[in-house]
Amino acid sequence: MGRLWRTRHPVTFREKVRYKMLRDHRPLVVTFADKAAVRDYVAERVGAQYLPHAVVVDAPAELLTVELPDAFVLKPTHGSGAAIIVSPSAPVDARLPKDGSWVYRHVRPEHAPREELVRIAADWVSQLYGQGPNREWVYGRVPRRIIVEEMLGGAGDRIPDDDKFFVFHGRVQYVQVDAGRFAGRTQDFFDRSWNHLPLSGGPPWGDPTPPRPAALGEMIRIAEALAAETDFVRVDLYDVDGRIVFGELTSFPAGGDSPFHPESFNTEFGSHWAVPKRYR
Incomplete structure (x- = not known):
């Protein structure tokens, strides 16, 4: 718990995740973490058609x-x-x-x-x-x-890419794309306009670079609707041959230990997030 306590004036993304972990005990956060209960939340906010x-x-x-x-x-x-x-x-x-x-x-x-x-x-x-x-x-x-x-199998029974939307105060700012989870894993980061960022979270970039999803606009709309009631949440979605499917909601990515290379992106991600003095 020591690292959590050193977050009274958080600046970076990791610090703000730890701040949230320590202070945000709303029932909503529990619903987000529960892979069963969150299904009702998704159905209510955006529709059951997006659920697996x-x-x-x-x-x-x-x-x-x-x-x-x-x-x-x-x-x-x-x-x-x-x-x-x-x-x-x-x-x-x-x-x-x-x-x-x-x-x-x-x-x-x-x-x-x-x-x-x-x-x-x-x-x-x-x-x-x-x-x-x-x-x-x-x-x-x-x-x-x-x-x-x-x-969720795409063309040729391929496991689809995992598109992770970082939503701060109801607005998508970044998208993380994880591909090849079981063989040749890659990871790329984009801004909301699908400009590739010179950022690494550990795995290598995809080659070729993941293309902009045809349904990116709808995916952003869904992510922002699901995140509307909180200051930050990561919304994971899949695009399965044109069918958008909900994955999960993550309030505390990597338990507050997300890697950023270069480290400057830790501060950049955090700059979009104004944590409240008290969660209500």
Whole structure:
């Protein structure tokens, strides 16, 4: 918690995320973090047509009997950074993790027996997520459940790019594009007009540079509508062959440890965000 306390007068983006983590305890932030509850919020704000098809189970054992398609994504509702993607396009040698680690894994249906999925899901729900150096208190208030979502496959069953919209005070300022999550991951940053930024968050830039989405205007509209009630949130969306699909809302990207290379972008991102003295 030490780093969180050194944010009384935050300037940079990382400092302001930590400030928000420490001070913003509104129920809205809990709703954003809950992968099940946020679906109702999205449906109310922009419409259920943007939601992926999903089933939520309260107990991991329910996965033994719930109807599952050939391709789906299994996630815990109370954390981030964990998913089991099951589809025929997975690498032939990919296997499930040996425990409920907070990792992404892409496996084929024949390598994802129900009993193993139950085991992993049970490990997930036994854990309290977000207990690192910058403690993300919000996940402790989210019911520990499991959500099964449709597999979002683009042309050729390709996992679509993850478009992450940084929304400050209801306005999109930047877009982060993550591609190739399971093979050759790349990451690019753009401003809202799709000008490429000389910024790296770790992974290399895409080659070629990701093209401007045909539906960028609609995606910005959706992101700004979902962010209208808060000072900052990152809105993750997918463009699946012209179909816009909601991913998640993230109030505390990287737990307040987002890397910026060059570091000047840490200050630039923060310049768009005027944190309140008190969250109400």
